[in-house]
């Protein structure tokens with residue numbers, strides 16, 4: 001469409017229609033957390049990581065641009081690589097007029113195009129960067145639908161990785177199973193967005209031309225072929241935590257004296273002791289603490305994992321919840337271990353990070369150390385609710401213990417994988433008497 005508007009009244013009218021159109025299309029997706037399309041995102045997704053990262057300006061814009069749903073769909077199909085401009089690039093270094101332009105509701109499309117131009121639908125780790133023998137730049141199509149076939153160029157110059165016009169300042173900054181984030185020094189502005197901006201500027205100056213979206217371009221994926229020597233930087237331990245777990249469905253009883261060599265940065269065992277102490281002092285979690293003390297193999301295993309650089313979030317059922325467990329549920333050999341393992345998440349999550357994730361994405365799946373079972377979390381009553389239906393539990397006492405590697409979150413029910421809730425007579429019912437409210441800390445008794 002080629003709109004030429006003369007005179008103010010028409011312009012106002014059109015602006016109004018643009019606004020209507022925007023409201024109509026934007027509102028349904030404005031609450032992606034609830035409508036979510038039934039999708040569930042994995043808690044270890046690169047998107048969750050982005051929103052939780054130090055790229056706060058970028059993630060704020062991604063939310064403002066209502067892109068979460070689009071990106072959720074993208075990562076459900078393929079890996080993505082995000083070139084994340086550092087915060088300064090989006091604050092101090094950004095032309096205020098351009099920023100104002102991007103944030104006007106009528107320019108949502110431009111904002112979306114700009115952000116999606118920083119993402120490509122494939123996984124590129126730094127070791128796959130075009131460096132070395134053949135230093136030819138590689139071009140990738142971005143996720144930006146209106147880039148008019150403008151590609152993102154990756155190359156190397158004087159030993160520095162470059163993407164488009166931006167230097168990479170932190171490659172492999174965030175590594176997740178479905179994507180990678182590289183930090184870059186400045187914003188990448190696709191020509192189409194620059195044109196929208198220029199057009200809008202001249203519109204303001206002349207009241208004449210209304211900018212229009214560029215034609216859609218079919219995105220194609222260009223894959224890197226060249227394998228390159230490794231070197232993932234700043235990544236967690238190379239092996240997934242599941243490979244590091246002691247073998248067998250229940251725990252190996254051996255206390256794993258193992259390689260206690262100089263490469264162990266953390267004294268996991270004393271951290272585990274520390275958090276068990278904290279649970280005891282906190283009050284209301286004696287059963288859980290007891291089990292951990294009694295199941296020495298479990299505590300040892302946790303300590304070993306933390307020593308090796310893994311992180312853990314413990315969902316600790318409180319005493320009331322534990323009291324509802326039947327002897328049946330506890331008497332099977334290995335049952336307490338199995339139950340406990342389902343409450344261990346191999347990630348470091350705080351109340352805030354979990355609450356943010358469920359608020360933004362609706363449902364979030366967390367891996368547990370009880371393979372292959374996952375635990376689902378969602379927002380409910382201003383708090384985080386784990387599990388489904390009968391067997392659900394609320395985050396009740398947030399951040400009982402957080403030391404950067406182990407996080408302990410108190411919950412008011414014992415969780416079971418959905419497959420095991422079927423027997424209704426033994427299913428624990430987590431009854432919510434007083435609704436947990438966000439921001440209420442320490443309802444604990446004084447010890």
Ligand SMILES: *[C@@H]1O[C@H](CO)[C@@H](O)[C@H](O)[C@H]1NC(C)=O
Nearest residue numbers: 075076077078079123177178
């Ligand atoms: C993402 O990349 C990883 C590593 O290459 C691969 O194992 C995984 O299957 C990919 N995910 C998708 C959805 O393609």
Ligand SMILES: *[C@@H]1O[C@H](CO)[C@@H](O)[C@H](O)[C@H]1NC(C)=O
Nearest residue numbers: 287288290291292293294336
């Ligand atoms: C832990 O062990 C002690 C002593 O053997 C026992 O009395 C207690 O019931 C055990 N606690 C749990 C939760 O198994």
